[in-house]
Amino acid sequence: MVNAPDFTARKRERVTVMGMATEAQFHVLAVDDSCIDRKLIEKLLKNSSYHVTTVDSGSKALEFLGLHEDNLRNSNPSSVSLHHNQEIEINLIITDYCMPGMTGYDLLKRIKESSSLKDIPVVIMSSENVPSRISRCLEEGAEEFFLKPVQSSDMKRLRPHLLKGKFREQQQLFQLQLQQQQPQPQQHPNNKRKAMEEGLSGGLSPERTRPRYSGLTVV
Amino acid sequence: MLGFGADRLRADMNRLLALLFHQGVLDEQFLQLQQLQDETSPNFVSEVVNIYFHESEKLLRNLRGLLSDRELSDYKKMGIHLNQFMGSSSSIGAKRVRNVCVAFRAASEQNNRVGCLRALEMLEHEYCYLKNRLHELFQMEQQRVMAAGVRYPMQN
Numbered sequence: 028m029v030n031a032p033d034f035t036a037r038k039r040e041r042v043t044v045m046g047m048a049t050e051a052q053f054h055v056l057a058v059d060d061s062c063i064d065r066k067l068i069e070k071l072l073k074n075s076s077y078h079v080t081t082v083d084s085g086s087k088a089l090e091f092l093g094l095h096e097d098n099l100r101n102s103n104p105s106s107v108s109l110h111h112n113q114e115i116e117i118n119l120i121i122t123d124y125c126m127p128g129m130t131g132y133d134l135l136k137r138i139k140e141s142s143s144l145k146d147i148p149v150v151i152m153s154s155e156n157v158p159s160r161i162s163r164c165l166e167e168g169a170e171e172f173f174l175k176p177v178q179s180s181d182m183k184r185l186r187p188h189l190l191k192g193k194f195r196e197q198q199q200l201f202q203l204q205l206q207q208q209q210p211q212p213q214q215h216p217n218n219k220r221k222a223m224e225e226g227l228s229g230g231l232s233p234e235r236t237r238p239r240y241s242g243l244t245v246v
Numbered sequence: 247m248l249g250f251g252a253d254r255l256r257a258d259m260n261r262l263l264a265l266l267f268h269q270g271v272l273d274e275q276f277l278q279l280q281q282l283q284d285e286t287s288p289n290f291v292s293e294v295v296n297i298y299f300h301e302s303e304k305l306l307r308n309l310r311g312l313l314s315d316r317e318l319s320d321y322k323k324m325g326i327h328l329n330q331f332m333g334s335s336s337s338i339g340a341k342r343v344r345n346v347c348v349a350f351r352a353a354s355e356q357n358n359r360v361g362c363l364r365a366l367e368m369l370e371h372e373y374c375y376l377k378n379r380l381h382e383l384f385q386m387e388q389q390r391v392m393a394a395g396v397r398y399p400m401q402n
Binding site for chain 2: 061062064067070071074125154176178179
């Protein structure tokens with residue numbers, strides 16, 4: 028049940044969120060040793076309006092994510108500083124299974140073992156339909172298993188995992204605000220928060236943008 | 247009147263594509279490639295296919311090299327090359343090439359030298375045929391684009 032002040036507050040909140048909406052996109056990291064497959068997955072992802080980075084190996088993926096082979100269980104913040112001092116936020120990792128050196132499965136394990144990266148959804152691709160391989164990956168925490176060649180119809184299967192990630196971040200953010208006793212959600216946001224809110228405002232129905240924690244009254 | 251050439255070329259292209267599908271040389275994945283091509287990447291298909299040609303020729307050279315040694319053939323390495331060849335062929339819809347790779351891989355897993363040599367010959371043949379027909383297709387496409395462009399001359 029919504030009383031007038033609450034509704035207005037939420038509406039203001041939504042307007043603020045919408046007002047801040049720019050071209051923020053989900054950022055996907057694609058890992059594949061095959062040049063052709065990298066080109067394909069990049070095009071597929073770009074056609075779905077995702078920002079894409081491609082790398083050709085698991086170790087390069089870890090490097091990009093800020094994890095080095097010897098720092099597996101480091102609890103770094105999930106944002107990675109580049110030499111430009113920019114924050115890199117990866118919303119989903121899609122990786123080939125069969126790669127020389129570090130396989131997609133190895134990469135999946137490293138990601139799930141990392142406190143800073145374990146919440147990033149991971150999708151595995153493979154040209155071979157091996158049930159034991161599929162279940163092994165899903166058990167290790169992969170969200171989906173795509174059979175190659177990946178097609179445009181597969182792209183919509185990514186969205187729920189990307190949105191789930193954003194909701195989780197948004198929940199954490201609001202909890203943080205609660206702790207800091209900052210009732211105005213339209214305070215000056217940092218990059219990451221802005222990206223989260225923009226992500227939420229993109230293509231969601233009003234019901235979905237209304238937070239579940241309706242107990243939070245905006246004064 | 248000038249646009250007539252463009253339409254005829256398009257019809258020829260479609261006929262060639264239909265033939266290649268009918269022969270099993272190409273499969274549905276090639277259509278997927280075409281659908282990915284758009285204004286932001288107008289040469290997507292030819293770019294991908296050119297990468298495929300470049301990679302495939304390297305793989306074929308490697309395979310021939312591995313089989314040239316009568317004494318010791320590294321069948322495991324052959325398998326790795328074949329997996330790569332299979333994967334890329336599947337990604338562009340080169341069905342017959344991919345199928346020969348499967349047979350080739352089976353022969354290599356049995357250390358069957360004669361079988362491998364036969365498969366390599368077939369693979370080179372299939373690849374050659376595919377390459378020639380795709381080149382034909384791309385040439386027709388280039389001509390079609392030019393012919394279509396001439397239909398509406400620029401008025402400056």
